[in-house]
Amino acid sequence: MNISLSITKKQKQFIDAAESEVLFGGAAGGGKSYGQTVDALLFALKFPRSKQLILRRTFSELDKSLIRLSLSLFPKEIYTFNASSHTGKFKNGSIIDFGYCASENDVYQYQSAEYDVIRFDELTHFTEAQYVYLISRVRGANGYPKQIKSSTNPGGVGHSWVKRRFIDAAPPAESFRAAGAMTRIFIPSRLSDNSFLSKSDPNYARRLEALPERERRALLLGDWDIFDGQYFSEFSRSAHVCEPFEIPTGWRKYRTIDYGLDRLACLWIAVAPDGVCYVYREYCESNLPISRAALAIRERTPAGEDIYATLAPPDMWHRLQDTGRTKAELFAEHGVNFTKTSNDRECGWLAVKELLSSADGRVRLKFFPTCTEIIRCLPALAIDKLKPTDCANEPHEITHAPDALRGFAIFRVKPNEQGKRASTLWRSDTWEDYLNADELGKKYLIKKYGEPN
Numbered sequence: 001m002n003i004s005l006s007i008t009k010k011q012k013q014f015i016d017a018a019e020s021e022v023l024f025g026g027a028a029g030g031g032k033s034y035g036q037t038v039d040a041l042l043f044a045l046k047f048p049r050s051k052q053l054i055l056r057r058t059f060s061e062l063d064k065s066l067i068r069l070s071l072s073l074f075p076k077e078i079y080t081f082n083a084s085s086h087t088g089k090f091k092n093g094s095i096i097d098f099g100y101c102a103s104e105n106d107v108y109q110y111q112s113a114e115y116d117v118i119r120f121d122e123l124t125h126f127t128e129a130q131y132v133y134l135i136s137r138v139r140g141a142n143g144y145p146k147q148i149k150s151s152t153n154p155g156g157v158g159h160s161w162v163k164r165r166f167i168d169a170a171p172p173a174e175s176f177r178a179a180g181a182m183t184r185i186f187i188p189s190r191l192s193d194n195s196f197l198s199k200s201d202p203n204y205a206r207r208l209e210a211l212p213e214r215e216r217r218a219l220l221l222g223d224w225d226i227f228d229g230q231y232f233s234e235f236s237r238s239a240h241v242c243e244p245f246e247i248p249t250g251w252r253k254y255r256t257i258d259y260g261l262d263r264l265a266c267l268w269i270a271v272a273p274d275g276v277c278y279v280y281r282e283y284c285e286s287n288l289p290i291s292r293a294a295l296a297i298r299e300r301t302p303a304g305e306d307i308y309a310t311l312a313p314p315d316m317w318h319r320l321q322d323t324g325r326t327k328a329e330l331f332a333e334h335g336v337n338f339t340k341t342s343n344d345r346e347c348g349w350l351a352v353k354e355l356l357s358s359a360d361g362r363v364r365l366k367f368f369p370t371c372t373e374i375i376r377c378l379p380a381l382a383i384d385k386l387k388p389t390d391c392a393n394e395p396h397e398i399t400h401a402p403d404a405l406r407g408f409a410i411f412r413v414k415p416n417e418q419g420k421r422a423s424t425l426w427r428s429d430t431w432e433d434y435l436n437a438d439e440l441g442k443k444y445l446i447k448k449y450g451e452p453n
């Protein structure tokens with residue numbers, strides 16, 4: 001018997017993913033549920049007598065989506081569905097149970113069950129406790145792959161835990177190791193990945209465009225960085241996270257740090273001739289004394305990488321009570337010399353906003369996807385309820401990398417004590433000279449006119 005199905009590239013990536021936990025997540029209509037259903041069919045055919053469970057939060061959702069779709073896709077010659085037990089059976093002995101978990105306790109229906117693969121559709125509708133309990137049902141001695149494969153839009157009650165588990169930990173489409181031997185991967189899905197829908201319903205995207213901002217970003221763009229009270233609501237992975245590239249030697253490079261005994265955050269930032277700042281490396285570690293922090297910063301800066309300045313907040317120059325010395329002095333003794341930046345929080349955050357802004361269609365701050373801590377923390381900062389122009393200082397652990405970035409942003413937008421010349425001196429002909437100049441020429445122009453913006 002021949003089954004003929006076409007799938008999108010992203011669906012193939014999802015089907016081929018061999019990680020223990022796979023998440024297919026993003027825009028509405030990207031083809032996630034369809035991908036799940038085809039994947040379940042292929043698994044059932046490839047592994048005779050295999051067992052799979054497909055879950056939605058409620059039965060009516062399940063019935064309207066995956067059950068209906070499987071009945072239309074799975075060939076009747078080899079597949080029968082029992083509507084009272086919600087179980088599909090294949091001729092080769094494989095089964096698919098269709099289940100739901102409306103309440104927290106519904107998971108116990110599966111107490112004694114065993115599955116090769118469990119599939120969650122709309123994972124963010126589930127709680128983490130339900131997910132963690134159910135993944136313990138993935139087991140068996142038949143030698144078949146054991147996986148949990150999920151699909152979802154951003155938003156929903158489980159938004160935060162799903163984001164933490166799959167999206168914050170590693171760049172998209174990159175396999176990573178979680179606890180023990182478990183591997184995970186997040187495969188982003190965009191509406192534009194699904195040519196089937198854009199052909200059959202070309203107005204769909206336009207209808208999503210008309211949604212309120214938050215829903216629009218979640219459903220149209222598949223954007224995970226959304227929550228109420230978010231300080232940097234302008235941050236979006238699609239606009240601000242870029243493909244990594246080799247930084248040209250002539251670009252000015254900075255390091256910027258936030259340092260306390262509890263945590264060091266150091267960001268390496270390069271400024272392109274067109275003024276775009278690229279955060280191309282990060283190092284964040286807890287409990288480092290100054291000697292080790294300085295060593296770690298130096299070790300991560302390859303020989304020959306010319307750092308123009310290492311920015312640090314003014315409190316690094318406070319005298320320590322016991323020794324009368326400053327942290328800046330101690331860092332310098334260990335080979336890292338600081339340049340003072342401003343600790344004006346309000347102006348600093350505004351400077352970050354300014355760089356992130358796409359108001360004139362040109363974003364001035366981008367991140368390499370390997371800088372996972374700053375990419376996770378920046379959009380997670382909440383507005384301070386008592387002082388809405390400031391970011392909340394809680395949870396404290398997410399503030400370090402953004403604080404380091406703030407020190408850079410204010411230095412760049414308002415170079416204060418450095419006495420740099422205003423960058424308005426950069427007219428279009430200066431630009432042309434700059435772009436045509438060799439390394440020395442570029443250095444000369446920067447010296448003469450200040451840093452470009």
Ligand SMILES: Nc1ncnc2c1ncn2[C@@H]1O[C@H](COP(=O)(O)OP(=O)(O)OP(=O)(O)O)[C@@H](O)[C@H]1O
Pocket residue numbers: 006007008011027028029030031032033034035152153189194196197
């Ligand atoms: N490979 C394919 N071949 C034919 N049609 C497809 C394919 N993939 C998706 N579609 C169709 O595109 C539409 C959207 O797909 P699907 O429902 O799987 O998206 P989704 O990402 O699950 O959306 P939502 O986020 O709304 O749940 C559906 O009508 C589906 O049947």
Ligand SMILES: [Mg+2]
Pocket residue numbers: 032033034121
């Ligand atoms: Mg779906």
